[in-house]
């Protein structure tokens with residue numbers, strides 16, 4: 656495991672500032688400023704904010720996906736404070752540790768379903784992370800693991816030999832989630848996992864992540880600009896605006912006591928009394944309604 660995963664918080668960011676360095680005609684840009692944030696063991700933290708508020712930047716950095724960038728793109732750099740993921744400092748992260756971190760942190764990016772390799776079958780796509788970690792992995796065990804994972808995200812087993820372009824968008828997103836979770840990461844970072852999906856499937860995907868999370872108890876950061884989505888899955892939310900944290904805590908508390916005009920606006924956009932009336936009803940695989948997500952001590956001070 657990376658760092659002291661057994662003891663520390665999955666994520667601990669303190670005074671974290673992230674910057675995109677100057678590049679060609681573009682000046683340097685500070686995307687995240689002085690962020691203090693944690694993800695507690697077993698918790699789902701929702702990250703909410705309008706477009707450009709820094710959500711994806713935080714996701715990429717915390718998932719260790721910031722040391723490499725596509726050709727011609729600039730990657731974000733930590734220029735202030737630090738973030739620890741399982742006790743590993745990201746500011747001092749070496750390439751070697753970043754590679755290890757990739758195996759510890761499942762990451763579903765915004766366009767995950769569109770970035771699946773078109774020349775790989777469903778089975779190959781899910782198996783790949785295992786083989787990247789250990790290319791001598793026992794083939795029978797690999798097959799069994801892939802089948803279990805595909806089944807867990809409710810893709811038909813008949814899809815194992817199919818190619819991503821033969822699946823629906825929702826199915827591709829399920830596949831991306833299966834790939835992100837196949838190494839049984841202790842932390843999942845999902846950046847707008849339902850962005851390109853219609854409303855019905857969107858809720859199904861969120862409920863799926865919620866169920867898998869409850870089943871295997873990984874910690875998660877789920878990013879969305881959609882409050883309804885986060886109310887379905889998150890124990891707490893962190894609200895960002897302009898790269899700064901403007902709200903943090905159990906979702907209904909943050910909305911009930913907005914400390915920033917942006918949060919106030921979000922709360923105002925909700926139907927009156929929606930907190931009490933529209934508490935999300937999640938149903939388990941058995942169809943039994945589950946209580947809304949709550950930390951055992953919702954009023955304890957947020958870190």
Ligand SMILES: Nc1ncnc2c1ncn2[C@@H]1O[C@H](COP(=O)(O)OP(=O)(O)OP(=O)(O)O)[C@@H](O)[C@H]1O
Pocket residue numbers: 675684686704705706707708709710711712713728729730880
């Ligand atoms: N490669 C880059 N170079 C320079 N600036 C960038 C780069 N990527 C993002 N930014 C800037 O950083 C800020 C935060 O971007 P980010 O993608 O993290 O926002 P976001 O909250 O995820 O937005 P969205 O909801 O639209 O995905 C934006 O102002 C964006 O223009």
